[in-house]
Amino acid sequence: MHAAVVVFPGSNCDRDLAVAFKAAGAKVSMVWHKDTDLPDGVDIVGVPGGFSFGDYLRCGAIAANSPVCRSVAAHAGRGGYVLGICNGFQVLTETGLLPGALLRNAGLKYICRTVGLKVQTSASPFTAGYNAGDVVQIPIAHHDGNYFADDETIAMLQGEDRIAFSYTENPNGARADIAGILSENRRVLGMMPHPERAADPVHGGTDGQALFRALTSALAEV
């Protein structure tokens, strides 16, 4: 599996994400936001956490309009895989690759702690390493993680089994306790929690490892 990790000015989880991909056996290329093309043979693009462009205007809005994001959208359009974590999830909603938007946390506070996540579906290359119903412990670190979409969109996500993870105790006001969602073809995942921060015993938890390992085994055959 060849993973490309996008780097924006203000990204700060890009190297952690690269380490997690590598530990799962992937080859990793870092891609700068001004690059117009992804490296040849990329299977999955990782859009990392951080504060791209200082969160100016709206979180992820300026990154979503950067040259590399046009390539990421084209990659997804060809059926390529994309994983957006935290700010990366915000970027994916801003590009329109995933529905909805991330609002300011209902309690207005930046929250940085480990939370319980319920795996809602194992039917995706991202979540195949878990069983539906599993509860995993993954850190969150965000100020704008309050997932919003209209009633119709929430019903569609539920009806199409596209909610990947939900919070066991909603920390930010997200509708339907949503922590992560899948695209219609189930090849794009956006999630606020950070699986790359729970991917090595020294992190204090390894519940995120299964996500990267499942991806590597799913994409090894591509």
Place this chain on the structure above:
Amino acid sequence: MKARVHVMLKNGVLDPQGEAVRHALGALGFDSVKGVRQGKVIELDLADGTSEADVTEMCEKLLANTVIESYSVEMA
């Protein structure tokens, strides 16, 4: 020429910052405040001849996220 773009969260979208401001105003004794919605104003300095349609396109593509926000354009 200039344009002023007002961006507000849509009705029905919770505005926790507006709520916090409402609480703070209440704490200051301004009992008449029933609700607060907070938005932003973006001023654009434009080349002469820029049309309102151009500004609307800017709003749709970048300045507002129409999933959660509404906008209005004022040409001046």
